[in-house]
Amino acid sequence: MQVSTFPESVGQTDEDAPGCSTSFPMLCESSQICSAPVMLDRSCQTHAVQSIHFRSKGVTATPPMSNFSSQFGKSFLTSSQYISSGSNSDSESEVDDYLPESDETSELSEDEDVQLTFVMVEKKKLVNLFSQCPVCSSEASLRENCSGSLLTIHQLCDNDTCKFKRVWKNQEQLSRGTSEGNIAISNAIFMSGSSPAKALKMFKFMGMHVISYAAYMQHQKTFIIPSVDYIYDEEKAACMARVAGHSLTLSGDGRADSPGHSAKYMVYSLMDTTTKSILCCELVQFNETGGSSYMEKEGLRRCLASVMQSATVKELVTDRHPQIRKYLRDECPEVKHSFDTWHIAKGLKKKLSALSKRKDCKLIALWQKALTAQLYFCARRGDGNGEVNTEVWKAVGNHITNQHVHPENTHFPACEHGELTIPRQWFSEESIQYQKLHDVIYSRRMMNDIKQLSGSSNTSGNETFNALLNHFAPKLYHYRYRSQRARMRLAVLHFNENSCRDHKRSRSGEQLFAVKYVKYKEGCQIKKC
Structure with a gap:
C-alpha cells in the first residue's frame, strides 16, 4: 500500500507553481496501469477508458480492441504510439517528452489490468509514519517534495550508527515528474465532461495537492486527445465493417x-x-x-x-x-x-399558436393539439408513402368542419375514428378563422413537406x-x-x-x-x- 497526495496547485493559472503545503494527502493502492473513474451514468465507461495503456521502458502494451468492456474504473492512459521522450515536470512538459529514464518507472504487460484506488488521508497522519527509523526506532529527518499528486519523502535516520535512509513515493512514477495520479486526475476531469478550472479549484479548496491547470492542458494535449482519437478510429472502423x-x-x-x-x-x-x-x-x-x-x-x-x-x-x-x-x-x-415529423410539427405548432392569438381566431387554440396530433397520425398512416400522406392531411380540412367522408381520396376515403360522442366546436367553411387556418395547413411548402414525411424513422x-x-x-x-x-x-x-x-x-x-x-x-x- 502506498500513499498519494493531492497538491494544492489545483486550479492555478499558468504562472502558478505547484504548492506542497496541504493537510489532506491520499492513500493510493498502486498498480501498473492508471485507471480513472468516470463520473457519468452507470456502466458509462467507454472503450477508450478501458483499453489505452502506457509504454514504459520500451515495452509496449497493446490494448485488446475486441474486448469492449464498460465496467467502471478501468484503465485509460494513452496509446503507445503517441509517447516520445523526456519531460521535466507536469506543468512544463512538452508534447514529445514522456519517455521514462529511471528504473523506478514501471513496466506494463499485456495481461495486467489492475484498477487504481485512491483514499484520502490527512498529511500529518502520513508523515507520522516516517518520523521514526524502521530499523533502530530512532528519530528520523524527513524531506518532502510534491509534484502534482506525486509525493516523495526522503527519510534519513538521525542515529549516527544506523544512518538508515530511503526514498518513498506515494504512487508509481511513469516518467520524470509524471505519475499515475497526475494522469488519472487529468483523465477523470476530461472523461467526466467536467470543467477543469472548476474541478481543480474544488480540490484546491479542499487543501489537496493536485496538478496545475497548465499541467492538465499539457496532459490533454499529449495523452488524452491522441488516445481518444486512436480509439475512435478503431471503433469507427468496426462500425463500418459491421454495416x-x-x-x-x-x-x-x-x-x-x-x-x-x-x-x-x-x-x-x-x-x-x-x-x-x-x-x-x-x-x-x-x-x-x-x-x-x-x-x-x-x-x-x-x-x-x-x-x-x-x-x-x-x-x-x-x-x-x-x-x-x-x-x-x-x-x-x-x-x-x-x-x-417532429420538426414539421414544431413549425406547425408555432404558426398555429401565433394565429390563435388573433382576436378573430380563438377557435384555432382549441384545435391546436388535435391538428398537431393529426400530423403524427398522417406520418404513421402513410408510412413513407407520399400519396397516402397527402390524402390523410387533406382530410383534415373536412374533419374540422364535421365532414368525415372524403370521396375525392383513393387511399383514405373516410375518417377512421368511428362515431363521435363528445360534443365539439366545429369550424364553418365561410368563417375568417377557417380561411386563415386553411392557408396555413395547406400552404405550398406544407404540402411539399407532407409528401416527404418519414414513417417509422x-x-x-x-x-x-x-x-x-x-x-x-x-x-x-x-x-x-x-x-x-x-x-x-x-x-x-x-x-x-x-x-x-x-x-x-x-x-x-x-x-x-x-x-x-x-x-x-x-x-x-x-x-x-
Whole structure:
C-alpha cells in the first residue's frame, strides 16, 4: 500500500507553481496501469477508458480492441504510439517528452489490468509514519517534495550508527515528474465532461495537492486527445465493417456550438436507425465553408461520403434544411429523403399558436393539439408513402368542419375514428378563422413537406446525442478545434456504448419510468426512462 497526495496547485493559472503545503494527502493502492473513474451514468465507461495503456521502458502494451468492456474504473492512459521522450515536470512538459529514464518507472504487460484506488488521508497522519527509523526506532529527518499528486519523502535516520535512509513515493512514477495520479486526475476531469478550472479549484479548496491547470492542458494535449482519437478510429472502423454491404436507413442532424447564426463549429451526426448507433460524426469549422450557414450541408456531405464507402444509403431522415434538400435532390437522387415529423410539427405548432392569438381566431387554440396530433397520425398512416400522406392531411380540412367522408381520396376515403360522442366546436367553411387556418395547413411548402414525411424513422436519436454532447462540450465554453473534436468523439463512444442498454426494471421484472414535466409539453407529464 502506498500513499498519494493531492497538491494544492489545483486550479492555478499558468504562472502558478505547484504548492506542497496541504493537510489532506491520499492513500493510493498502486498498480501498473492508471485507471480513472468516470463520473457519468452507470456502466458509462467507454472503450477508450478501458483499453489505452502506457509504454514504459520500451515495452509496449497493446490494448485488446475486441474486448469492449464498460465496467467502471478501468484503465485509460494513452496509446503507445503517441509517447516520445523526456519531460521535466507536469506543468512544463512538452508534447514529445514522456519517455521514462529511471528504473523506478514501471513496466506494463499485456495481461495486467489492475484498477487504481485512491483514499484520502490527512498529511500529518502520513508523515507520522516516517518520523521514526524502521530499523533502530530512532528519530528520523524527513524531506518532502510534491509534484502534482506525486509525493516523495526522503527519510534519513538521525542515529549516527544506523544512518538508515530511503526514498518513498506515494504512487508509481511513469516518467520524470509524471505519475499515475497526475494522469488519472487529468483523465477523470476530461472523461467526466467536467470543467477543469472548476474541478481543480474544488480540490484546491479542499487543501489537496493536485496538478496545475497548465499541467492538465499539457496532459490533454499529449495523452488524452491522441488516445481518444486512436480509439475512435478503431471503433469507427468496426462500425463500418459491421454495416459493410448493407442497405441502410439513416437519420442525420447538426448541432451548432452556439445559438443563432454565428456558430464557429457544427457537429453533424449520422445514425443507423436500426441499431441506434452513430456511424459517422464530423466536426466542421465555419472558415472551411465560407460561413456558419453552410456548415450543416458540409457536415452531411462528409458523413455521407464516409458511410457510402462501405454501405448503401437507402433512406435519409433529416430536418427541413433547404440546402440539404437541394443537395440530396441534385447530388444523391438515389437516396430517399424524408423529413422528421417532429420538426414539421414544431413549425406547425408555432404558426398555429401565433394565429390563435388573433382576436378573430380563438377557435384555432382549441384545435391546436388535435391538428398537431393529426400530423403524427398522417406520418404513421402513410408510412413513407407520399400519396397516402397527402390524402390523410387533406382530410383534415373536412374533419374540422364535421365532414368525415372524403370521396375525392383513393387511399383514405373516410375518417377512421368511428362515431363521435363528445360534443365539439366545429369550424364553418365561410368563417375568417377557417380561411386563415386553411392557408396555413395547406400552404405550398406544407404540402411539399407532407409528401416527404418519414414513417417509422426519426431524428430523436440524433437529438439525444446532441443533448449528450452538451455534457462533454457545453455551449457556454469555447474549445479549440482538437479539443472540440475529441469531446465530440468521446460523446460518440459513450453514446454507442449505452444506446442499446437494457431498460431498468424492478425486482419483479417490470420496466421502471420516471414522470417528467417538461417545458415543450406545456405542463403535460411524460414518461422517461
